[in-house]
Amino acid sequence: NAGVTQTPKFQVLKTGQSMTLQCAQDMNHNSMYWYRQDPGMGLRLIYYSASEGTTDKGEVPNGYNVSRLNKREFSLRLESAAPSQTSVYFCASREGRDGKLLSGANVLTFGAGSRLTVL
Amino acid sequence: RKEVEQDPGPFNVPEGATVAFNCTYSNSASQSFFWYRQDCRKEPKLLMSVYSSGNEDGRFTAQLNRASQYISLLIRDSKLSDSATYLCVVVTNAGKSTFGDGTTLTVKP
Numbered sequence: 001n002a003g004v005t006q007t008p009k010f011q012v013l014k015t016g017q018s019m020t021l022q023c024a025q026d027m028n029h030n031s032m033y034w035y036r037q038d039p040g041m042g043l044r045l046i047y048y049s050a051s052e053g054t055t056d057k058g059e060v061p062n063g064y065n066v067s068r069l070n071k072r073e074f075s076l077r078l079e080s081a082a083p084s085q086t087s088v089y090f091c092a093s094r095e096g097r098d099g100k101l102l103s104g105a106n107v108l109t110f111g112a113g114s115r116l117t118v119l
Numbered sequence: 120r121k122e123v124e125q126d127p128g129p130f131n132v133p134e135g136a137t138v139a140f141n142c143t144y145s146n147s148a149s150q151s152f153f154w155y156r157q158d159c160r161k162e163p164k165l166l167m168s169v170y171s172s173g174n175e176d177g178r179f180t181a182q183l184n185r186a187s188q189y190i191s192l193l194i195r196d197s198k199l200s201d202s203a204t205y206l207c208v209v210v211t212n213a214g215k216s217t218f219g220d221g222t223t224l225t226v227k228p
Contacts, residue, residue: 031214033216035218037160041220041221042125042206042218042219042220042221043163043206043218044218045215045216045217045218048214048215048216050213050214050215056213056215058215058217059122059217088160090162090163092216094214094216096214106150106151106153106168106210106216107153107165107168108153108155108163108165108208108216110162110163110164111162112161112162113160113161113162
């Protein structure tokens with residue numbers, strides 16, 4: 001009954017290094033999301049995938065790439081990390097593909113977060 | 120303009136008080152709406168969905184006004200344990216889920 005699992009939980013990078021945040025869900029959800037949260041701010045959508053095989057940009061996609069590897073997994077890659085990417089990253093998943101309010105289908109389930117520091 | 124905007128807060132209220140939060144959204148294609156609660160930078164967790172007719176869950180009441188494009192959350196008889204950040208979430212018909220910046224509530228004895 002794991003839900004949404006993110007790895008790593010903590011990571012320190014130097015400017016210019018690359019890394020991939022991994023996210024997997026075991027609820028057979030269709031949609032998956034990556035958000036970042038900076039101090040005093042809400043969650044900002046980086047990328048999302050409404051279904052396996054599709055990805056779309058959110059509010060703040062610059063500096064990131066994503067891969068929807070299969071229905072379970074959605075990874076976020078930083079090709080050349082910058083101090084501005086220091087943040088807490090949350091992965092989330094949702095049963096529905098679209099926004100229609102079906103019972104439970106639109107509820108987002110989150111991972112525990114990944115705290116990334118770029119020096 | 121942000122797609123989803125919330126009262127900036129913070130709200131500091133005594134136990135037993137009633138407090139209301141508002142959230143406005145700009146995308147008229149928005150399909151579904153939620154309130155989430157977030158504690159101490161942990162992951163957000165669903166508080167309640169918001170239905171067109173309004174809905175209640177114990178001390179919490181959520182309302183949606185599609186014409187004016189806003190949702191609200193009312194908390195009655197505030198408890199110390201209600202202290203948290205409350206986030207509104209709007210989901211478009213394409214499945215894009217956008218959060219407001221959150222409103223921080225502190226309930227004091």
